[in-house]
Amino acid sequence: MCQLLGMNSLKPARLSFSLEGFLRRGGETDEHADGWGIALYEDRRCQLLIDELPSARSPLAEWIQLYSGRSRNVIAHIRKATQGSISATNCHPFLRHLWGQEWSFAHNGNLDVSKLPAPVCFTPCGQTDSEHAFCLLLDGLFSRFGRQAPGLAQLSQTLAELARLIAAAGSFNFVLSNGEWLFTHRSTELHYLQRAYPFGRAHLLDCPLGIDFSRHNEQDDRMIIVATRPLTDEHWQPLPVGELAVFAEGRRVAC
Amino acid sequence: MCQLLGMNSLKPARLSFSLEGFLRRGGETDEHADGWGIALYEDRRCQLLIDELPSARSPLAEWIQLYSGRSRNVIAHIRKATQGSISATNCHPFLRHLWGQEWSFAHNGNLDVSKLPAPVCFTPCGQTDSEHAFCLLLDGLFSRFGRQAPGLAQLSQTLAELARLIAAAGSFNFVLSNGEWLFTHRSTELHYLQRAYPFGRAHLLDCPLGIDFSRHNEQDDRMIIVATRPLTDEHWQPLPVGELAVFAEGRRVAC
Numbered sequence: 001m002c003q004l005l006g007m008n009s010l011k012p013a014r015l016s017f018s019l020e021g022f023l024r025r026g027g028e029t030d031e032h033a034d035g036w037g038i039a040l041y042e043d044r045r046c047q048l049l050i051d052e053l054p055s056a057r058s059p060l061a062e063w064i065q066l067y068s069g070r071s072r073n074v075i076a077h078i079r080k081a082t083q084g085s086i087s088a089t090n091c092h093p094f095l096r097h098l099w100g101q102e103w104s105f106a107h108n109g110n111l112d113v114s115k116l117p118a119p120v121c122f123t124p125c126g127q128t129d130s131e132h133a134f135c136l137l138l139d140g141l142f143s144r145f146g147r148q149a150p151g152l153a154q155l156s157q158t159l160a161e162l163a164r165l166i167a168a169a170g171s172f173n174f175v176l177s178n179g180e181w182l183f184t185h186r187s188t189e190l191h192y193l194q195r196a197y198p199f200g201r202a203h204l205l206d207c208p209l210g211i212d213f214s215r216h217n218e219q220d221d222r223m224i225i226v227a228t229r230p231l232t233d234e235h236w237q238p239l240p241v242g243e244l245a246v247f248a249e250g251r252r253v254a255c
Numbered sequence: 256m257c258q259l260l261g262m263n264s265l266k267p268a269r270l271s272f273s274l275e276g277f278l279r280r281g282g283e284t285d286e287h288a289d290g291w292g293i294a295l296y297e298d299r300r301c302q303l304l305i306d307e308l309p310s311a312r313s314p315l316a317e318w319i320q321l322y323s324g325r326s327r328n329v330i331a332h333i334r335k336a337t338q339g340s341i342s343a344t345n346c347h348p349f350l351r352h353l354w355g356q357e358w359s360f361a362h363n364g365n366l367d368v369s370k371l372p373a374p375v376c377f378t379p380c381g382q383t384d385s386e387h388a389f390c391l392l393l394d395g396l397f398s399r400f401g402r403q404a405p406g407l408a409q410l411s412q413t414l415a416e417l418a419r420l421i422a423a424a425g426s427f428n429f430v431l432s433n434g435e436w437l438f439t440h441r442s443t444e445l446h447y448l449q450r451a452y453p454f455g456r457a458h459l460l461d462c463p464l465g466i467d468f469s470r471h472n473e474q475d476d477r478m479i480i481v482a483t484r485p486l487t488d489e490h491w492q493p494l495p496v497g498e499l500a501v502f503a504e505g506r507r508v509a510c
Contacts, residue, residue, distance in 0.1 A: 045343040045380070050302060059322045067314045088300040097351055100378045123355045123402070125300070147378070 002092070002108045003032055004190065005076040005231075006175035008182035009223035010250035012042075012070035017211050021204035021231045023061050025078055027054030029206040032078035035091040038064065039104035041073040044179040046102035050091045073177045077106035084127035094131045096122055096138055099149035101178040105134040108228055109171030109187055116169050130174075133166050137176070152181060152248065156255035159183055160244035167242065175226055182247040184226050184239060191229065191236040194251060196222040202232040222250035257347070257363045258287055259445070260331040260486075261430035263437035264478035265505035267297075267325030272466050275320070276459035276486045280333055281310030284461040287333035290346040293319065294359035296328040299434040301357035305346045328432045332361035339382035349386045351377055351393055354404035356433040360389040363483055364426030364442055371424050388421050392431070407436060407503065411510035414438055415499035422497065430481055437502040439481050439494060446484065446491040449506060451477040457487040477505035 005022045007015050019038075027033035033054035040047045047068075051060045055078050077092035084090035092106035107130035119135035121142055140162040141155070150158070159176070163185040166172055173190050176183040184190060197220070199213035224247045230236035239245050246255040260277045262270050274293075282288035288309035295302045302323075306315045310333050332347035339345035347361035362385035374390035376397055395417040396410070405413070414431070418440040421427055428445050431438040439445060452475070454468035479502045485491035494500050501510040 042343050045305070047305060047343070048303065050300070059318070063314070063318045063322075067318075088297050088302070095350075097377070097380065100380045102380060120402075123352070125352065125355045125357060147375075 001082065002077055002079050003228040004106050004108050004173060004175050004226070006182050006184060006226035007074040007223060008247040008250060009072050011221055012072050013221070013223055014070050015074050016065055018225055018231050019076065020065070020209060021206040022076060022078070022227065023055040024206045026056050028056035032080045034079045034081040034086045035088070036078040037091045037093050038074065038076040039093040039095065040068055040071045041177065041179040042069050042071060044101065046095060046104055046179060048093060048095045048104060050088050052086065052088050052091065073179055073182055075104050075106050075175050075177055082110055083129045089126035090128050092130060094134050098138055098142060101149065103138060103176065103178050105174060105176045107133060108173040111166065111170035111172060116166060133172065136166055137162050156244060156246045160255060163244050173228065182224065182226070184245045186239040186241055186243065189228055190226065190239045192224055192226045192239055193234050193236045194224050202234045204232055205230065224250055224252065256337065257332055257334045258483040259361050259363050259428060259430050259481070261437050261439060261481035262326070262329040262478060263502040263505060264327050266476055267327050268476065268478055269325050270329050271320055273480050273486050274331065275464060276461040277331060277333070277482065278310040278316050279461045283311035287335045289334045289336040289341045290343070291333040292346045292348050293329065293331040294348040294350065295323055295326045296432065296434040297324050297326060299356065301350060301359055301434060303348060303350050303359060305343050307341065307343050307346065328434055328437055330359050330361050330430050330432055337365055338384045344381035345383050347385060349389050353393055353397060356404065358393060358431065358433050360429060360431045362388060363428040366421065366425035366427060371421060388427065391421055392417050411499060411501045415510060418499050428483065437479065437481070439500045441494040441496055441498065444483050445481065445494045447479055447481045447494055448489050448491045449479050457489045459487055460485065479505055479507065
């Protein structure tokens with residue numbers, strides 16, 4: 001199986017601390033060593049970076065930690081291959097364009113694609129069940145809304161319906177973003193955390209590294225972190241099973 | 256204006272030497288300092304990297320020179336902004352998906368978009384004439400061939416027709432790839448070069464750097480380099496004005 005990470009922040013922010021712990025699970029503190037990827041939204045543009053190397057030993061990961069800019073939304077994924085060969089084509093996140101927006105998606109779980117329809121407008125480049133499901137989500141949005149992007153409420157409702165249909169074919173934990181909003185769905189395992197004022201201290205669970213967020217944040221900073229398994233000793237909450245969750249401007253919103 | 260670089264190689268290869276000279280034109284030996292980008296095809300998967308910084312001073316450029324893998328196709332672009340703000344969203348190459356293929360595109364020149372139709376299926380994320388034109392090319396391909404990818408001959412013929420139509424709205428030098436083939440179109444300035452056995456020596460025009468390609472290549476290596484202006488003291492040839500050129504497996508092919 002794989003692990004997921006997502007961020008949605010009110011203001012552009014760097015994910016360095018949580019990312020540090022997450023990337024170590026790619027071949028160092030855990031077994032997810034079949035490649036990794038990250039989608040960093042600088043403004044609404046998605047910088048998608050993929051590496052077949054284990055994230056714990058990836059020069060690209062080092063480069064991101066040193067040089068990447070601040071983002072309002074981030075999606076990252078470390079892979080333990082179950083369907084599809086070990087290649088960059090099969091690494092998450094996947095990217096597609098819809099309504100002049102760049103959509104990125106990463107999945108954890110296994111889907112029986114023989115139980116799913118074939119995507120029509122959005123077609124996969126690789127062999128994974130995950131990219132297949134992503135294409136089905138976008139197909140469903142395009143078929144429902146055509147060329148006009150809907151508002152958040154309509155979008156969330158349709159995504160929830162589509163996610164339910166796809167989740168019937170197996171296990172469907174995902175993180176999805178268009179650079180403005182972060183959507184998640186939990187079948188088996190997915191947690192989230194809000195960091196907001198008053199900021200406190202935190203320690204990574206994967207390595208002896210701590211941080212005092214009150215020294216790095218202002219009073220009006222606010223962000224959500226989503227991860228398959230908690231990354232720190234903060235107050236992580238499990239997301240409800242079988243539901244879509246929606247995050248905007250650094251908080252969870254009703255959908 | 257901007258400058259373009261393209262590579263099409265029979266075998267996976269690194270473009271380090273030519274890229275070194277090209278990237279210096281982004282703010283050091285020339286004025287193209289409003290961002291840059293590169294699409295590197297590792298197998299058929301496109302790693303698209305964009306940076307708003309001038310390429311001559313970009314840590315990402317350094318990272319690519321040190322760590323990127325070998326590619327069969329590459330497209331790169333250094334930008335001097337004419338239409339659209341200086342932002343990552345407006346940096347080339349642009350990326351879209353069609354027929355399970357990842358298409359990347361970079362443009363040099365100015366198009367009067369008021370003389371062009373609005374793209375229908377493929378819509379721009381940014382404000383440039385270039386992304387508009389790219390979306391029109393893909394719209395045209397999708398409208399002509401539907402969901403089934405054509406062979407090279409049909410594809411080239413249609414691209415040539417589409418390029419001619421769009422070029423009527425201004426200046427349309429471009430490089431385009433789907434990870435297998437490289438297509439170019441020249442309105443004003445575009446050159447190409449084939450490197451093949453017997454390999455010789457070359458010197459960059461932008462800095463005092465030379466290479467003996469016979470020491471770095473095997474007898475059956477073969478590649479094409481396309482650039483707005485020659486990068487080395489090798490035998491560069493201008494491409495014909497107003498024509499689409501097609502490159503496959505490291506050589507120019509009739510279209």
